[in-house]
Amino acid sequence: DADVTQTPRNRITKTGKRIMLECSQTKGHDRMYWYRQDPGLGLRLIYYSFDVKDINKGEISDGYSVSRQAQAKFSLSLESAIPNQTALYFCATSDSAAVQETQYFGPGTRLLVL
Amino acid sequence: GQNIDQPTEMTATEGAIVQINCTYQTSGFNGLFWYQQHAGEAPTFLSYNVLDGLEEKGRFSSFLSRSKGYSYLLLKELQMKDSASYLCAVSDSNYQLIWGAGTKLIIKP
Numbered sequence: 001d002a003d004v005t006q007t008p009r010n011r012i013t014k015t016g017k018r019i020m021l022e023c024s025q026t027k028g029h030d031r032m033y034w035y036r037q038d039p040g041l042g043l044r045l046i047y048y049s050f051d052v053k054d055i056n057k058g059e060i061s062d063g064y065s066v067s068r069q070a071q072a073k074f075s076l077s078l079e080s081a082i083p084n085q086t087a088l089y090f091c092a093t094s095d096s097a098a099v100q101e102t103q104y105f106g107p108g109t110r111l112l113v114l
Numbered sequence: 115g116q117n118i119d120q121p122t123e124m125t126a127t128e129g130a131i132v133q134i135n136c137t138y139q140t141s142g143f144n145g146l147f148w149y150q151q152h153a154g155e156a157p158t159f160l161s162y163n164v165l166d167g168l169e170e171k172g173r174f175s176s177f178l179s180r181s182k183g184y185s186y187l188l189l190k191e192l193q194m195k196d197s198a199s200y201l202c203a204v205s206d207s208n209y210q211l212i213w214g215a216g217t218k219l220i221i222k223p
Contacts, residue, residue, distance in 0.1 A: 040122075040215060041215055042118070042201070042213035042214055042215040042216065043157070043201070043203075043211075043213040044213075045210070045211075048210075088154075090156060090157070100145065100162050100164075101145075101205070101209060102147065102159050102162065103147075103159075103211060104159070105156035105157050105158070106156060107155070107156050108154075108155070108156055110154075
């Protein structure tokens with residue numbers, strides 16, 4: 001079984017719609033992240049959470065919101081989707097207690113906004 | 115600002131050796147990571163360097179020079195399955211990962 005899962009894997013929506021992307025992990029990690037990836041660009045951080053009560057904006061948080069419902073769950077919402085939010089979205093986790101704080105990624109959600 | 119530079123694309127031949135370079139300028143340094151990403155899939159961890167020198171792991175090795183802000187990933191005995199993008203990322207003073215845009219490696223028979 002995958003340690004980091006994302007739902008849905010693919011989503012097509014229309015401009016103005018609200019959508020939620022969900023991430024769950026069984027790794028027991030305290031830190032979770034949401035990234036987007038666009039062709040030719042590196043991974044860009046949207047939001048990150050160091051524990052359930054800690055939420056921080058990343059490089060490109062405008063137009064997005066998040067919720068850390070539990071240590072294992074971190075959701076990303078697009079309140080009113082727009083076409084330039086079409087991208088591949090990744091959730092990642094890491095363990096702050098690890099000497100080498102490697103991030104582990106979910107399989108990604110491919111989002112198309114029409 | 116913070117910046118990670120790596121070549122956009124490289125081509126190599128099956129069975130050969132290829133070196134992918136990464137240079138960085140970041141606010142602080144807490145280690146450098148290399149990830150492999152096949153098209154449409156998630157990045158997967160390959161290697162981590164925090165001290166200067168070479169780390170070897172099977173066919174893959176990674177080198178770091180902190181004074182030069184430079185790293186490379188060396189892939190030996192290339193196989194067709196090594197065709198992928200290779201992402202360089204630096205952990206900055208806040209332990210945030212700063213990502214390069216990735217190097218697309220094309221392996222030819």
